[in-house]
Amino acid sequence: MENIILGKAYVLGDNIDTDQIIPAEHLVYSTSIPDELKMYGHFALSGVPIEKAGLPKGFIPFINGNETKSEYSIIIGGSNFGCGSSREHAPLALNVAGVKVIVAESYARIFYRNSVDGGFLIPFESHKKLNDKIETGDILEIDIHSNKLKNISKNFEYELKPLGSVFEIVESGGIFNYARKNQMI
Amino acid sequence: MGKTITEKIFEKASHKKNLTPGESVWLDVDVLMTHDVCGPPTISIWKNEFGEKAKIWDKDKLVIFPDHYIFTKNVHANRNVDILRQFATEHNLPNYYDVGTERYKGVCHIALAEEGFNVPGTVLIGTDSHTCTSGAFGMFATGVGNTDAAFILGTGKIWEKVPESMKFIFDGQLPNYLTAKDLILQILGDITTDGATYRAMEFEGEAIHQMNMYERMTLTNMAIEAGGMNGIIAVDDVTRSFLKEIGVENYDEFHSDENAKYVSYFKYDVSKLEPTVAKPHSPDNKDIVRNVEGTKLTKCYIGSCTGGKITDFQFAAKLLYGNQVNVPTFVVPASTQVAKKLEEETYNGISLKEIFVNAGCIIAESSCAACLGGPSDTIGRSSDGDVVISTTNRNFPGRMGSKKSQVYLASPLTVAASAITGVITDPRNFL
Numbered sequence: 324m325e326n327i328i329l330g331k332a333y334v335l336g337d338n339i340d341t342d343q344i345i346p347a348e349h350l351v352y353s354t355s356i357p358d359e360l361k362m363y364g365h366f367a368l369s370g371v372p373i374e375k376a377g378l379p380k381g382f383i384p385f386i387n388g389n390e391t392k393s394e395y396s397i398i399i400g401g402s403n404f405g406c407g408s409s410r411e412h413a414p415l416a417l418n419v420a421g422v423k424v425i426v427a428e429s430y431a432r433i434f435y436r437n438s439v440d441g442g443f444l445i446p447f448e449s450h451k452k453l454n455d456k457i458e459t460g461d462i463l464e465i466d467i468h469s470n471k472l473k474n475i476s477k478n479f480e481y482e483l484k485p486l487g488s489v490f491e492i493v494e495s496g497g498i499f500n501y502a503r504k505n506q507m508i
Numbered sequence: 509m510g511k512t513i514t515e516k517i518f519e520k521a522s523h524k525k526n527l528t529p530g531e532s533v534w535l536d537v538d539v540l541m542t543h544d545v546c547g548p549p550t551i552s553i554w555k556n557e558f559g560e561k562a563k564i565w566d567k568d569k570l571v572i573f574p575d576h577y578i579f580t581k582n583v584h585a586n587r588n589v590d591i592l593r594q595f596a597t598e599h600n601l602p603n604y605y606d607v608g609t610e611r612y613k614g615v616c617h618i619a620l621a622e623e624g625f626n627v628p629g630t631v632l633i634g635t636d637s638h639t640c641t642s643g644a645f646g647m648f649a650t651g652v653g654n655t656d657a658a659f660i661l662g663t664g665k666i667w668e669k670v671p672e673s674m675k676f677i678f679d680g681q682l683p684n685y686l687t688a689k690d691l692i693l694q695i696l697g698d699i700t701t702d703g704a705t706y707r708a709m710e711f712e713g714e715a716i717h718q719m720n721m722y723e724r725m726t727l728t729n730m731a732i733e734a735g736g737m738n739g740i741i742a743v744d745d746v747t748r749s750f751l752k753e754i755g756v757e758n759y760d761e762f763h764s765d766e767n768a769k770y771v772s773y774f775k776y777d778v779s780k781l782e783p784t785v786a787k788p789h790s791p792d793n794k795d796i797v798r799n800v801e802g803t804k805l806t807k808c809y810i811g812s813c814t815g816g817k818i819t820d821f822q823f824a825a826k827l828l829y830g831n832q833v834n835v836p837t838f839v840v841p842a843s844t845q846v847a848k849k850l851e852e853e854t855y856n857g858i859s860l861k862e863i864f865v866n867a868g869c870i871i872a873e874s875s876c877a878a879c880l881g882g883p884s885d886t887i888g889r890s891s892d893g894d895v896v897i898s899t900t901n902r903n904f905p906g907r908m909g910s911k912k913s914q915v916y917l918a919s920p921l922t923v924a925a926s927a928i929t930g931v932i933t934d935p936r937n938f939l
Contacts (some may be wrong), residue, residue, distance in 0.1 A: 338701055338790065340904040347880040347907075350545050351577065351584035354654075360582075370906045403702035406735060407904060408880070409637040411549065411653030428852040431735055432706050433637055437653035458652060488532055498659055498667075499557045508558070 324494055328423050328445075328465045330396030332457050332474075333385055334378040335371065336343035337401035341434065343370035344405065344413040354415060363412060364419035377459035386420060393420040397463050400427035401454045404446075405434020414443035424465050426472060426483060428452055439489045442497025447472075448484040456481075510765025512673040513740050514708040517762055518646040521631045529672040535648075537569070540660045543616050544574040546635035546653075548591040553658035565597060565664035571603040571625055572596060573616040578607055578875040582883035584734070614843035614874030617641035617813040621725065622845050628743045629760030633657070633666055638813050638901065640731045644724035645751075646743040646761060651732065671737045672771045673708040673764075674699075678715035680778045685936045687823055688719060688726035689815065689919035690897065691776070695782040696733055697794025698774065705735030707771065710764065715778045716741060719748045720901035722819040729814045730901050733791040783934055785897075786917040789905045797922055797934045807896040808833065808927040809888050809908075810920055811872070812879035813841025815899020818849045820920040825860040827924035827938045828867040834930030838888035839864045840872045847874050869927075881909040890915065897926045 349366045352359040368376065372416065376385025385393050398417065402455070411508060414437050415459040417425070421450035426447045438446045453472075457463070461476040470483040486493055495501040502508045511519070519525060523534040544548055555562055564570060572592055577585035589607055603625075605613045613619035617638050620626055628646035632639065635657045642649035652666065660666055676695060696703075709731045716724065724741050728900035731739030741747075743761045751757070782796040810816065810824050821841070841847040850861040850871075864871055870887070878888035879900040890896050890909035896916065898908065903915035918926070919934035928938070 340902075340907075342880070342902070342904045342907045347545075349882055351582055351588065351883065352585075353552075353584070354549040355556075370911065372905050372911060403705070403735065404703055407637065407902060409635055409639075409651035409653055410546065411655060414653075429702060429705065431702070432737055433651055433653060436656060440659070441653060441655040498655060502659070504664075 324467065324496065326467050327398065328467065330423065330463060331394055332397050332399050332459060332461045332463050333393070333395035333452050333483060334399045334457055334459045336378060336454065337374055338403045338406055339371070340407035341399055341405060341410050341413040342407055344368060344372040345410065345416040350410060350412050353432045354412070360419060361391040363416040367393065367416040367420040378454060383459050383482050391419065394421070396421050397465065398422055398425045399454050399457045400425060401452060402428040404430050406431035409433045411437045411441055414438040414441060418443040426453060440498035442500070445493055450482060450484060453481060510751060510767035512708065512710060512764045512768045513646060513742055513762045514648060514671060514673055514738060516672050517631065518631060520629065520760065525870045527670045529670050531670050532667055533670060534665050534667050535631050537633050537660050537664050537666055538627070539569050539571055539625050539632040540657060541571045541573070541616055541620060541632065541634035541639065542657055543572065543576055543636060544592060545576045546657065547572055548588045550635055550654040550657040550661065551591065551595050553654055554661045557658060558662045562662065564661060567599065567601055570601060570661065571590055571620065572601065573605050573613055573619050573926055574607050575615050577882055578928045579873055580883040582885070587881055612844055615813045615816065615876055617729065618817060618842040618846065621721065622843060624754045624756045627756055627759045628747065629762055633660060635861045637732045638729055640736065640739045641725050641729040641813055643728040643738050643740040644721060644732065646741060647748060648738055650738045669706060671706055671708040673710050674704055674711050675712060675770045675773045677773065677775045678713040678714055678778050679775065682715050682718065682778050685783055685921060685939050687783060687919040688723040690781060690784045691778070692727050692730040692775065692917060693786050693917065694728065694781055695774065696786065696792040699734050700792045701733060701790060702735040704714065704731065706737055708738045709739045710733065711739065711741045717744050717746065720819060721746060722817040725817065726755050735899070735903060737766040740754055768826065783919060783922050785922065785932070786903055787914065788914040790902055791902060791917060797918070797932065800932050801934055803932040804895060805835050805926060805930055806894045807837055807888070807890065808837040808923050809878060809896055809898035809900065810923055811838065811842065811877055813842055814901040816840050816842035816846065816874055818846050818853070820899055821846070821850055821860050822853070823920040824924040825855050825863045827921060827928065827935060829855055829863050831867055831870045831928045833927040835927060837869045837927040838872060838878070839869045840888065841874050844874050878908050881907060897923050897932060899923050
């Protein structure tokens with residue numbers, strides 16, 4: 324796991340549900356055939372209404388044209404990120420698109436578990452609302468060990484909540500690696 | 509210190525005593541359920557991670573229902589069902605319910621109840637967020653993703669945090685114009701879509717114990733809409749007689765202690781509640797039907813694990829009897845058993861199915877259908893500009909198809925009344 328994640332921010336609102344992250348009609352693609360797996364990257368966040376895509380201005384597509392990777396690797400959300408269905412395709416789609424970290428005020432339980440247990444991305448919680456302080460396109464630097472988010476573009480620094488009991492799973496890269504490390508399987 | 513039902517089930521399944529909310533424990537899983545959307549990736553992760561050693565921990569405890577994308581020409585969706593079929597054949601699975609055979613059941617959460625997999629005191633995990641539905645049977649049931657399911661498939665275990673519990677008490681007699689759907693939409697409006705995140709929602713009170721099992725399942729089904737880890741209702745005589753009828757015996761009944769600790773209590777007098785809707789685009793965007801009456805509709809939808817049970821159709825048939833629908837109205841029985849009951853059960857001497865046909869409804873085959881949009885050829889799917897009123901559980905942007913459609917969530921009574929007039933209508937106008 325990288326200790327420092329450097330990337331561009333993509334900012335979203337509150338209650339980003341899994342239908343917005345990956346609309347249900349696309350869940351038909353195989354997650355084990357590489358060419359089909361890429362489709363999850365292509366459709367990542369395609370369910371977000373365009374006026375709310377890439378705040379504060381909106382109308383910023385997460386994925387350009389026929390691409391399967393996004394230029395944004397850090398997502399800044401609000402409260403209740405990932406609410407809705409249990410589809411693991413949601414954190415998977417973000418991972419395929421190149422997202423490494425999400426910073427949100429709070430998460431829905433299943434999305435949070437899936438992000439951690441599947442080793443797709445790191446779900447950090449912020450102490451306060453950040454999606455009105457960071458703008459889409461800001462360059463951010465996140466230190467995984469010291470739980471700090473630095474906004475390089477705006478020269479601000481924020482403290483994030485420690486990952487706590489799931490840190491070991493995140494560090495192992497998912498629940499299977501964690502279980503093997505602890506001789507559970 | 510007293511304990512809640514959920515805490516008692518956690519103690520049993522983790523073989524640990526004196527657990528405190530927030531603590532992580534490993535639970536033994538009694539049933540793992542999956543379907544055509546999440547089954548194939550779960551199987552693929554299981555094969556990759558366990559490799560040569562991959563072994564199903566207990567075939568009798570694995571239940572697979574193809575139900576999401578069934579009646580479609582989409583080749584990828586059909587391939588997913590093929591993968592399940594092949595897996596079931598290869599491993600000789602006893603609990604696989606294949607499409608196109610007499611074993612096909614329809615929507616998993618309803619089929620679990622009908623087939624006797626909902627057993628009080630047990631732990632049921634499913635790769636679907638509405639797995640919490642089974643909590644109506646005094647059991648711990650919750651949804652997970654594919655990786656967690658693959659882990660269970662190989663080990664029979666899952667880590668969970670012991671949830672704090674919230675208590676929702678409904679006093680009084682439910683009037684004839686209200687259903688369980690109105691109660692849960694009321695709760696969602698009061699606590700919002702993250703009001704129960706990581707928590708257990710326990711439902712109690714006179715009005716709850718007067719409900720049949722199907723209505724109770726409407727409440728526990730939508731616990732996830734408040735972010736809840738699980739919804740739960742204690743076993744009573746209604747539960748016992750339902751289970752006896754389908755041959756489920758010898759189970760552990762847990763009841764919350766008088767001095768059990770809850771983080772919050774919500775108390776309602778059901779006689780004071782109103783028919784309720786969730787307006788676009790969130791299940792917590794609550795309003796009373798009277799305030800949105802007259803909103804012009806383009807589609808009505810009665811179906812899904814939330815609102816496609818036999819009791820939902822009994823409510824709807826009562827209003828649609830002798831009436832004509834004014835907008836396209838879709839009737840999608842959740843399970844094949846519900847579909848059969850529509851032909852057998854009568855109201856005023858004619859079958860429920862005939863009532864719907866005579867009223868001009870479009871009757872579809874059992875599956876999840878347009879509740880979650882689905883492939884473009886899914887029956888009832890919303891299109892640009894649609895205004896839909898539906899008995900389903902979610903109205904997020906694009907949930908039923910088009911991002912440019914609007915969905916109101918309501919009870920089967922409210923949807924039926926609205927189907928007749930073509931505008932959102934309070935069911936009291938017809939009762």
